[in-house]
Amino acid sequence: MNILQALFFPPEQPGGVSSMVPYIQDRFTKLGWQMELFSLPKRVRGKGQEDIVFETFDITEFAGNPIVDKYLQTFRDYIWWTRLRNKGSYDIIHAHHPIAALVMKQLYPDTPVMMTIHSSYERELILNGKIAENGPEHLFLTKLYGELEVKLDRLLTVSESFRTYISPYIKDPSLIKVIPNGFDxxxxxxxxxxxxxxxxxxxxxxxxxxxxxxxxxxxxxxxxxxxxxxxxxxxxxxxxxxxxxxxxxxxxxxxxxxxxxxxxxxxxxxxxxxxxxxxxxxxxxxxxxxxxxxxxxxxxxxxxxxxxxxxxxxxxxxxxxxxxxxxxxxxxxxxxxxxxxxxxxxxxxxxxxxxYSLQRVISQLKKVYLSYKTEV
The missing domain is CATH 3.40.50.2000 (Glycogen Phosphorylase B;)
Incomplete structure (x- = not known):
């Protein structure tokens, strides 16, 4: 199988998923699978221009909000960069950020796209004093969970507690598979x-x-x-x-x-x-x-x-x-x-x-990838 791992941060960044996915790639490569990594470089800013339309809510109601506008511009930049640099075809795309996931599904509509939700950007912004709880930015970011549920082929997350956290924002949390992070x-x-x-x-x-x-x-x-x-x-x-x-x-x-x-x-x-x-x-x-x-x-x-x-x-x-x-x-x-x-x-x-061994993650992901290929 040929799989694209779509990140937001470049894989050389330390911590969490950014440090884990290259080791996943290495293990799958040794098993004979084809696996590529893709991410948005920090230097790409303000390039994307095309309109964005979501299915589950109207984003125009958030127009003019600086944080939402910045998020949407990053969405456009990811589209621009993907069109420019990514010419491959894939059996499955596994994304690790909402922007990466939604962009890949937009540009590869016939390819199964799944996403692991690793954290809550909105919760981080609230705790760091950047946005107010239940404010417009919070509302926008939590609405994205419903958009992901509707558009993607499968959702995964890293803990039972986080599946519980996002449950109010989606229709069927029981379909979210939990695969905790693993480490070499x-x-x-x-x-x-x-x-x-x-x-x-x-x-x-x-x-x-x-x-x-x-x-x-x-x-x-x-x-x-x-x-x-x-x-x-x-x-x-x-x-x-x-x-x-x-x-x-x-x-x-x-x-x-x-x-x-x-x-x-x-x-x-x-x-x-x-x-x-x-x-x-x-x-x-x-x-x-x-x-x-x-x-x-x-x-x-x-x-x-x-x-x-x-x-x-x-x-x-x-x-x-x-x-x-x-x-x-x-x-x-x-x-x-x-x-x-x-x-x-x-x-x-x-x-x-x-x-939390990496081998356990590889085994679980392999089953997810192969079972989905069987389904389709």
Whole structure:
């Protein structure tokens, strides 16, 4: 079979689907399948000109809204770039972003197009303070789920919690198949080490949705309780300066290292002890599985896909979102007891290898692709 994986971000971008799909391509290629990757380069802006029409709602009611207009222009740019650069024919197109999915179905109407919905752009914008809940931008972005349901041949998503999240916006959520993300365990090499001071690490884009302000307040509580640690923050984003200032105000600046952007953080993670990320929302949370494969003890919030990855007290610790005291207490359990920390990390590694292996994803996707080909 010849399959196109249609991304939005270029595949060299780290994190989540962008880092996973090239490994999927490599595994399928070794099985003798043809598989191409396609995405929109960042340099392509303002090129597309053609009108866009949706079947399930009238987009003209959102005309003039800056965020919606920018989204629609990106839609036009994706059409322009696809017409210019993509001349192939495919048995199946598997998209990983709503724009990519809808454009591919428009340009390849006779080809089965399926999409994995990896996250909620609207939820991220709300949590990051960019749009208001139930505002016009929120309404537009949630209406896209219905458009995807009507136009595409199959929908998939990455967690049961995210299928529940999108259920109000579509007619038949039972038809959405859940395939959690998978990771090539060969990329992750746990390293035996002994850190005299517990080393905490978080890896994310520095935006409000990730809850790093909560993490810093939890670390301040941990320090007040007399527990030494170092927190390593890998990632960059619009609130970096705000977080650095908060670290100063909380008397934490000497206990924290801000690294900025890093292309392959998984090469760095095995030297640390605890991975912590108190996200306010997370469709899956790929970095938790990656950290588990590096043999780190996990601490996360009881939201979305994080709660599906972590069995509290077994292979990690879960805390409520927006609760720095509970987060500090969870961290204290791990920094004060190396044996408990080791056992939690070992259990996390065991589950990640069994449940979130790339081979499991390949097997499930292969069945989806072949069953659909049989149907048509």
């Amino acid at each position: 365990e060969k990329r992750f090499k746990p390293i035996a080490h002994e850190n005299a001071v517990p080393q905490l690490i978080t890896v994310c884009r520095l935006v409000p949705a990730k809850g790093l302000d909560v993490l810093l307040r939890a670390c301040a509580e941990l320090k007040r309780n007399g527990h030494p640690f170092v927190l390593h923050i890998i990632g960059d984003g619009p609130i970096r300066e705000e977080l650095e200032q908060l670290a100063v105000e909380l008397d934490l600046y000497d206990d924290i290292i801000f690294y900025g952007y890093m292309l392959h953080p998984e090469e760095f993670m095995p030297f640390f002890d605890i991975f912590v990320l108190p996200s306010r929302a997370e469709a899956f949370g790929s970095v938790f599985a990656e950290a588990a494969l590096c043999w780190l003890a996990l601490v996360g919030t009881n939201v979305g896909g994080i709660a599906e990855q972590i069995d509290d007290g077994v292979n990690g610790l879960l805390v409520p979102p927006e609760d720095p005291i509970a987060l500090a207490e969870a961290l204290e359990k791990l920094v004060s007891d190396p044996i408990y920390r080791y056992n939690i990390a070992r259990s996390g590694w065991d589950k990640a290898k069994k449940v």
